Amino acid sequence: MTQVDFYILPDTTLEARLGFACRLAETIYRKGYRLHLHAEDEAMARDFDERLWCFRPDAYVPHALLDSDMADSVPVTIGWSDPPAPDLSVQAMLNLHPGIPEWFSRFERVAEIINQHQDVLTAKRECWQTYRKRGYPVTPHHLKGQAQR
Numbered sequence: 001m002t003q004v005d006f007y008i009l010p011d012t013t014l015e016a017r018l019g020f021a022c023r024l025a026e027t028i029y030r031k032g033y034r035l036h037l038h039a040e041d042e043a044m045a046r047d048f049d050e051r052l053w054c055f056r057p058d059a060y061v062p063h064a065l066l067d068s069d070m071a072d073s074v075p076v077t078i079g080w081s082d083p084p085a086p087d088l089s090v091q092a093m094l095n096l097h098p099g100i101p102e103w104f105s106r107f108e109r110v111a112e113i114i115n116q117h118q119d120v121l122t123a124k125r126e127c128w129q130t131y132r133k134r135g136y137p138v139t140p141h142h143l144k145g146q147a148q149r
Contacts, residue, residue, distance in 0.1 A: 002105050004131045004138045006124070009115040017115045018048065018096075020143075022055035024111060025094060029061050029075055033109070034090040036066070039080040040097045048096070049078055098123035100130055 009020055021037070028035045039045035045065060052061050064070035066079030077084050083103040084090045092109040095101070098119075104110050114124045131138050 002107055002110055002136055004110045004112065004136050005141060006112045006114055006128060006138065007141045007143060009113065009143050012116045014115075014117070017113055017117075017120065018051055019055065021048070021094060021096060021113055022051050022059075022061075024113070025052065025063075025076060026056075026059050026061050028092050028094070028111070033075075033092045034088065035076045035092045035094060036084045036090045036107070037063075037076065037078045037094045038097050038101055039078060041080050044096065045078045045080045052076070052078075095127075100127050105136075 007020065007024065009016060011017070025035060025037060037045075037048060039048055049063065049065055052063050061076055062074045063076035063078060064074045066077045066082065066084060071077050071084070072088060077088070077090065080097075083101065083106065086106070091107060092111065093101075093104060093107045094111045094113075095104070096113065112124055112127060114120055128138060
């Protein structure tokens with residue numbers, strides 16, 4: 001059964017949320033998981049693609065947009081509508097979309113990031129309740145002082 005982790009940030013900005021998402025993507029990659037980042041839309045996906053190149057000078061996270069020719073050869077993909085192909089054997093999803101994609105249960109792990117922006121709080125509370133109602137194990141991680149570096 002899919003394990004769902006909610007990372008709860010004290011910050012209110014989208015910048016802090018995406019900065020943490022970059023660090024979390026790096027951590028997941030370094031642990032050897034194949035990761036798919038599910039963005040809200042194409043603009044967010046492209047923005048996140050750029051962020052992964054420059055979020056930290058000493059970091060390298062091999063990644064590609066899901067619709068690119070490189071998607072099958074990198075451990076991290078970024079998309080906004082369709083799921084990664086089953087043959088990519090992606091084990092984890094980082095969900096930055098306000099809702100839950102219907103195909104989330106194909107992953108071993110799902111990470112959700114909550115910050116203190118009202119729109120994000122409202123959307124992710126609904127996600128939390130949906131996961132719980134469906135019987136998925138949900139673990140909160142309250143992060144203190146995780147302001148963007």
